[in-house]
Amino acid sequence: MTTRRLLLGAGLAAPFLPLARAGAGTGPAGFPDRPVRTIVPFTPGATNDNVARTMARALLPRLGQPVVVENKPGAGGAIAARFVAEARADGHVLLNASAANLTIAPHLAPVGYDPLRSFAPVALAGEAFALVAVNNDLPVRSLPELIAWARQHRGALNYASPGIGSIAQLRAALLADEGGFEAVHVPFPGSAPAATSVIAGDCHLLIDPVAAPHVEAGRLRALAVVGATRWDAFPEVPTLGEFGLGQEWPGSGWFGLVAPAGTPAPVIARLNQAYNESLAEPEVDAALKRLGLRPEPLSPEQLARRLAADHAAAGEALRRLRIA
Template sequence: MRPHARTGRGCSASGSRPRGAGGARAMIARRLLLGASLAAPFVTRAQGFPDRPIRYVSPFPPGATNDNVSRVMTRALGPRLGVPVVVENKAGAGGAVGARLVAEAKPDGHTLLNASAGNLTIAPHLSAVGYDPLRDLAPIASAGEAYSLVAVHPSVPVQTLPELIALGRRRPGFLNYSSAGIGSAGHLRGALLADEGRFEAVHVPFPGSAPAANSVVAGDCHLIIDPIAAPHVQSGRLRALATLGPDRWDAFPDLPTAGELGIGREWPGSGWFGLFAPGGTPEPVIARLNRDFNDSLEEAEVAAALRRFGLKPEPISPAELGRRVAADHAAIGAALRRLRIA
């Protein structure tokens, strides 16, 4: 604030600039009041959140692991948020259709995405998905790391993962693997397995992990790498060869990890499920959702349900999830180019 000219004349009460320390304080107070009035709509919107039902978009069909996780979390979040939280399945393009819907939604926290690693770190490298996962979606929280099973139809004459690789080498192009679609985690892992094992395999994409698993159960496909194989393995309809994950899966304690067999240790990225909002969603809304989501993961029933679907619940901050997405996006992009999938 500029000092007054020293003319010896006082400021009139009609609105001239006040003088001295008292005048400076008055000017600062007016500026603070103006700033508060400009910010009021954003503060009110955050404080009033949520004020209507929340759309919880699962970008895969009903029955997929993403859908199962979405339904567990919406049941837990609804009572905490005080409004209905409703799953909407918007499948297509390896999860990109649902992700784009959320990326283009109003950034007020009432439209959320239950993302799988694939539709944020794989699909954007394979086609023009219409969104930038690092800019157009705001990370909120993670439901945890996802285990997967490498499982085959019982007619495939192998009992272990090394035996599967040996079969693939003996019969180039014979093996095929199903996945939840082009750009899904199962697609990438199948390609990585064939690359590391030095054999040819045919990718057969389906619109979701449930039909992909059913195709192996029916014997139409040989192999799937997905957590949704778990109930089929437990019922004897599929044979599990190994798990993928940070350690052994509690549901299959006697089954070795691929890493224990010397396979997949350098594969980029990881399987995870995370909650995202449109980019530009106010920070207080993100913080509220992160807190309620992480608190839900501490509930015994929620944690047990997620483990049944192959997840290891993991409360983390939005910043931690954002760093994970960025790191996986870069590493997977490089792998896809090397594999000539991108």
């Protein structure tokens, strides 16, 4: 498959502020003593955004302060990640992280932060399912038919993603590589507009959790699930593994919370406890599952190990595909 080195956009070409920041230090004894800001790296309506808002509502009674969600999209999530990396390390500014901005984007271009050193892992919301979904007018009804069509119509297939450096882009590139066909990447400024493009027929394919409600409504057709098991919401849709695909893909998508490096351990522990207690609430569990997540409470140390493993695996895949 022909690929080209990808750039994350002119916005990242400017000089970066140093990662060292004034005021990083001990947190307040009564943390939190003001609203907590959760920075979302994608547009409203993206799965990342929906997860952040679900958890913000759940955290309010446990933290005793509002949790305000702020969207800072762009550059595969790198703009938001850099913003948080440079924030005061007191726990009041957090990043709703995902595979894109911590395990993929740093391999593609200078982003102004080190995903393994610039952040303190806090908590995991859960692993995320995704659907391989296509426009209803595409004459395929199964994943083998999609691969056969793409091989027959060489270079005709295109796929939408929520931006360069997104996990949706990497997954579609991996599918094309394993399936032995070529596909053209069409990036959008978020998952919602990417899905809209496939519904309208401007693009053919999307691999993203945001496809779920459109499949339920009949606006898109699901061909496969990305996940270790079938998705309970779509029990009739087979996994990639059932077709012998996706076995060597980097770790599945996940959503979680990280703080700036240097955030005091007691603050991290307080946030982790509140987050994991929220995950145990039946209403939160059900809401995250509707978004395509398998809720999974982790300690900060466990999340750090997962982040490091996924960062290494994503880098290897990007280099093999000649994307990085």
